[in-house]
Amino acid sequence: MTSYLRPSLVLLGLFSVLTGAAYPLAVTGVAQAVFPAKANGSPVMKDGAVIGSSLIGQSFTSDRYFHGRPSATSAPDPQDASKTVDSPYNAANSTGSNLGPGSATLKAAITDRVAALGGGPQPADLVTASGSGLDPDLSPQAALAQVARVAKARGVAEDSLRRLVQDQVEPPLLGILGEPRVNVLALNLALDRLAR
Known part of the structure; x- marks a missing residue:
């Protein structure tokens, strides 16, 4: 042995x-x-300080900025650790909502999000969360759908914002993998530079 x-x-x-x-x-x-x-998390810098990551979305709520996809992430409730509260883009708790297409809760959330955006048809990525809840990107259509709101809030011409969005569109990887996308943080940083 x-x-x-x-x-x-x-x-x-x-x-x-x-x-x-x-x-x-x-x-x-x-x-x-x-x-x-990339090995350090793809940090995004502004004025010498890290303000985010190009890989993790951020919660923009002001009308002066483009908003990202809804986030389904949560965090422990500070009042009761046995419960959770919404915590958008919480990288420590990456998860989707796990609500299926027949879910009444999901349908109600989408209806509320569409109403908050002014009704009518909306790009899917503006009213549904991604699988991780951390998606930093939007489709070009979802970014363009927000141009009127941002232009009104900033007092900027819509045409200049449309050009800004088009300038921020990243093509599919190698021209074939994935879809064209717009990184919301990069777009909002470019927006701040434009509207100074």
Whole structure:
């Protein structure tokens, strides 16, 4: 029995060092050397300070800014830890709503969101949350649907905001993977520069 114990312990120690320390350190070192911004969470800087990440949406509620997708994330209720409260774009609790297409709760939420946007047909990504609840991007159509509201709140011509949105459209990866998209944080930063 002891003849099996020693090799087993040696292999356990060896693989613990290899897979628990050497490999993670090597991957982290390569990532820091080759893609430092992405390895550190794709931070977005303004005036020398980190104001967000290009990978995680932010909750913009003022009419002066473009709004992102609704977020279904939550956080513990400070008053009662056994309950949760809405906490938009809470990266510590990434989740979707898990409400199916037949859900009365989902239908009511969508109806409320459409009404808050002025009624009528609206782009789907303005009235439904993403699977993670953290989506930082919108479709170009969803961004363009907000131009009139933002232009009115800022006193800016709608045509200049439409051009701004078009300038912020990112094409599909390699021209074929995904859909055209607009990063809401980048769009709002460009909006602030435009409207100074």
